[in-house]
Amino acid sequence: MIYAYFGGKDKLFAAVQEHSLGLLLEAVPLTADDLPGYAGRLFDYLVDHPERHRLALWRMLENTSPTEAEERSTAGKVAELAAARAHDTALDPASLLVFIMALVRAWPSTYGTLARPTFADAAAQRAAVVEAVRRLTMP
Secondary structure, three states, X not given: OHHHHHOOHHHHHHHHHHHHHHHHHHHOOXXXXXXXHHHHHHHHHHXXXXXXXXXXXXXXXXXXXXXXXXXXXXXXXXXXXXXXXXOOOOOOHHHHHHHHHHHHHHHHHHOOOOOOXXXXXXXXXHHHXXXXXXXXXXX
16 A cells, blocks of 8 residues: 555655654744754754654665755755854854754764663753754854
8 A cells, every 4th residue: 555655665755754854843943043942952852752863864874865845944944044144154054054963963863872861861961962052153
């Protein structure tokens, strides 16, 4: 039935990926005027929804093309960062977004190799991510 409904496994995966991204975007919209806060909320979301983080990592491992929704989301975020941070020419908006995403995903990406963190561990990791993004984005 996968082929009847979706046209193949790749299209099913893209549909699941798009749905997952929609849930994330609804739960954690970009706040260009508070990037450390955005990073903290995104970190919390990934810790609370590890299956969505794994799904995104799986897409990268499979080296599949981003969905149209991912491309629109990324372009929108880059444009929003460019508009909100026009005064800051130290980092281009795309690089800034990549660095924030890398910092946010760093700890949750290690949970398979390191023990699942306790609440205190996750709180300390979140604080470190927020502080790193604050240092990256604040004068």
